[in-house]
Amino acid sequence: MFYWFLKFLALGPLLRVVFRPWADGLENVPKDGGVILACNHLSYSDWLFMPLVLSRRVTFVAKAEYFEGPGVKGWLQKTFFSGSGQVPIDRTSGSAAAGAIKTQLRLLDEGQVCGIFPEGTRSHDGKLYRGRTGVARIALESGVPVVPVAVIGTDVVAPPGKVFGKRIRPGVRFGAPLDFSRYEGMEGDRYILRAITDEIMYEIMRLSDQEYVDLYAQDAKKLGQKAREDAESAEVQEELGSGR
Known part of the structure; x- marks a missing residue:
């Protein structure tokens, strides 16, 4: 697959040699079956460094427009995003959010690893912000475990508003899997969804040592x-x- 070529034969080795990313808690990521990796979001480079330290492919959802450009440029863009573990959002749903959830549920049902940034956007100041409840809804509807993840130092490598900052060793910490089966069938309860999301964000906060702000980013x-x-x-x- 082009993804593995990109990761191991091209981009992956280059990033490993230049940045030497470290990882902690790799044993917490199941070796097979569907799983959600719920990660903080410090930089556009998070989706590169977080999957880089894992042997399993991590899939993210992206705007459908990234896969539909015309001509050679459109083909190159589609090939890059597809090869780097991203899939287009299902556009048959009523909204982008609903389409993203539908796409991720399909991937998890296929036994894949889905990367999710619960904050919804990158932190502009390095703090950890309130999570969106979509991650809780996906966890309940899919029944898969949620592994909290913290990227460390990616905002130094690629700060907000810049392509590149400083060359340091970024890291990734994986927490123990969270099981929410006790809430099965309660995905329609917004209070339950908020409680689950807050529990996930608390674990991410513990892993990242970020200051938490109870506001959406x-x-x-x-x-x-x-x-x-x-x-x-x-x-x-x-x-x-x-x-x-």
Whole structure:
């Protein structure tokens, strides 16, 4: 498969030689069967380094548009995303979120490993933010274990807004599998979904040593942007008021 060529014959060895990523808790990832890897999200490089330390293929869902571009460029883009363990979101569902869940449930039913970033977007400041409950719904509907995962240092290798930062040794920690079978049949209860998601995020926090913020990352980014705009406006008003 092109994925294994990409991982072991091309990109994988290069990343291993240059960055020498370390891993802890590999024994916590089941050797077969469907499993969810619920990971914090510090950098666009997370989906490269996290699967790199595993022998099993890790699959992520991605926008369908990445697989539908025309011409040679579209073919290259499709080949890259397919080869790096990503599959398009099912577009027959009513929304992107529903399509992503449907796609992941299919993959888990096939016995695959699904990588999920419960925060929904990358952290802009290195803190860990509130998880979206989609990961809990998938866990309950699929019945597979959830392994909490923490990437360490990827935001130094590839900081937000930059292609490359510093060359350090990033790492990946895998926690003990979480079993939520006690909640079987309760995927329609939003309080249960929130409790499961919070338990997953707590385990990720313990593994990553990140500061936890009980806000969605997207909301935190908006608040931060507004604070910066307010500060700039206040500075301008102060300068105008002082007659500068």
